């Protein structure tokens with residue numbers, strides 16, 4: 001090979017939905033025995049295998065990073081020359097139609113830094129098998145359409161691992177020789193291998209109990225390290241609420257005697273719905289008022305619910321293949337969103353969910369990795385746990401719910417669960433069940449599953465002779481591999497308001513043509529039109545609404561989402577022109593200023609949390625998403641300018657708002673949290689005035705706070721401002737919280753998100769901090785993830801932010817490719833940036849692409865970004 005070999009990087013293989021084939025063999029019974037040891041864990045797997053259909057093909061099992069010890073068929077050892085082994089598989093050419101296969105392998109959980117398969121976290125053993133981690137434990141048909149009944153025996157030293165857990169119900173346990181002990185588990189519900197789990201270690205638990213609607217008692221346990229055990233009560237209460245909600249709203253009952261949750265420090269995602277044994281990132285279990293914010297409490301509530309809801313939407317009825325991921329994820333996210341909406345403020349939940357969709361999903365749709373909620377192909381499935389599959393998937397289910405109505409939707413889900421219980425099915429099976437139960441034709445609606453991209457809806461209105469005509473036009477931009485999209489079927493929620501604020505009409509428009517007109521008759525005078533109420537479809541609206549109409553809706557709409565959205569539009573009308581002119585239009589500014597004032601002086605604000613959201617300018621990332629070319633410096637400059645002026649001009653109102661909401665008047669937790677949100681929004685603006693008195697106010701709040709919400713809000717406002725004692729404050733926070741990893745993550749993230757070009761230097765220091773490590777995903781996300789989302793700090797004219805990110809992606813790829821690939825995606829949208837940012841981003845992507853040893857995860861993202 002030449003010394004300067006610049007040959008093209010290795011190609012990944014692509015898997016296509018259209019090539020799906022049923023498995024050649026089925027496995028109905030799995031017996032596993034684990035003898036745990038950090039560097040050489042023995043796994044003995046006994047499988048009942050049957051040929052699926054008439055063929056004479058070989059049995060090819062998946063397996064990665066396994067040391068094969070032995071193979072036996074029907075108790076007869078298979079010689080090494082009778083099978084073929086590769087890095088990825090074990091092939092047994094001539095096998096009987098029905099047989100027992102015993103395979104022994106050895107694995108090294110201590111060396112497993114990818115956190116997929118069996119690994120160690122804080123000295124304990126745990127597993128992560130979705131999507132393809134089970135093949136890193138033993139050779140198997142590691143695909144979701146092979147469902148088996150599992151029996152698991154775990155053997156481990158009793159002193160180091162007093163707790164031994166697996167899926168299903170406990171069967172037996174006992175002591176062995178040499179300080180060992182064992183436990184046996186049985187899961188009666190057939191499941192795919194991705195739902196397998198094992199946990200072993202020195203863990204404490206809290207316990208509770210739930211009686212199901214048919215009167216069965218379920219033991220509930222949450223396990224974690226002893227240091228965290230007093231922070232699990234909120235998660236337990238959330239679990240019980242989720243169980244009751246799923247019975248009430250979907251008629252779904254839990255189906256084992258025991259429900260175990262384990263919280264670990266090192267986890268690639270949020271949590272995992274393994275049957276009867278959920279494994280969680282500590283971030284989504286632990287909460288107490290000293291260390292968790294109100295937002296953290298809500299996140300725990302929703303993730304606990306999400307994993308619990310998977311017991312039916314995912315586990316009892318599972319996916320045929322990974323292209324169907326949204327079958328379980330879109331539906332389960334919709335279910336957890338509705339659960340949270342029922343529990344708290346529905347409007348705020350909707351606003352926050354739309355913000356997430358716009359910040360992450362719209363970006364995917366406009367980038368090189370754009371895919372439909374049911375992708376057609378992938379190289380690395382781990383790259384497809386995306387905002388599109390999850391959040392847009394949930395929006396698609398939400399539209400079905402709206403088009404069918406709650407009752408028909410529920411009849412449809414009942415039919416779906418009844419017909420497909422115990423099976424691995426497709427999104428088509430789901431849609432068809434809804435169709436059968438409701439009689440609604442969803443032929444056109446199915447395009448949401450196959451077409452990528454965010455539709456753009458143009459709205460025009462005409463009024464004359466008491467008739468309002470609304471003209472809607474839809475289009476959808478081309479995405480990689482997809483051009484000339486066909487019209488979608490979507491519900492557009494509309495309401496008409498009279499000049500004195502009365503709601504005249506509220507209606508769901510069934511919009512399914514490229515262009516369509518809707519008539520409203522017998523109107524006494526021209527109404528104000530509210531379109532896309534509740535954000536009834538995941539689209540971008542192009543609607544030249546007058547500012548007067550927006551102000552009318554802010555005042556009179558009863559849908560909190562539209563009130564908030566109208567305020568966002570007023571803000572965008574102030575920000576967007578200034579991005580090119582560099583000047584704030586005084587009238588546009590005045591309108592926002594006056595609207596803020598009116599909101600803050602409203603004696604009866606309907607919902608304080610909605611108000612807090614309305615007093616927040618559109619995030620920089622959303623302004624970037626809407627721009628035809630992204631100029632990060634211009635966006636930051638204009639946005640900062642607006643904040644500073646609003647802060648100064650409205651100081652007395654922010655101060656009053658702060659004072660009014662700084663008392664603990666309310667008794668219920670939800671109103672208290674809403675007051676805190678509003679008060680801390682006011683505090684943010686007060687600090688932005690740069691006045692010493694407000695620095696002092698925030699510093700006082702930081703030191704005197706009785707909860708992390710208030711403490712962190714004050715800390716964030718000060719650290720991200722020009723506060724002169726910033727360094728001392730950062731040290732104080734560190735000294736106080738250095739032993740609480742989840743709080744320390746916030747400390748890292750808030751600094752990495754500092755909206756200034758200074759962020760790079762600080763991030764370089766943070767990366768060398770003794771508490772920084774590349775082996776913990778939460779810590780990596782807190783520094784590198786937070787930094788890559790920092791528009792002002794990451795995007796620099798010299799491109800040094802990009803270079804730093806790529807340096808670390810290269811290092812991290814050797815340790816944890818899944819997390820490395822997620823970090824690279826922040827460079828995906830390089831084409832949308834102005835120069836020199838675009839070229840600098842591309843240069844760094846090209847440098848990354850030249851690394852010869854990239855994982856398939858990073859390779860897929862970088863090659864698609866450059867193509």
Ligand code: 0A1
Pocket residue numbers: 116128130131268269270271272273306307329382385818
């Ligand atoms: N199914 C989980 C998400 C999840 C996916 C992959 C994982 O490891 C690579 C872990 C968790 C959920 O939706 O909660």
Ligand code: ZN
Pocket residue numbers: 306310328329332
């Ligand atoms: Zn999920």
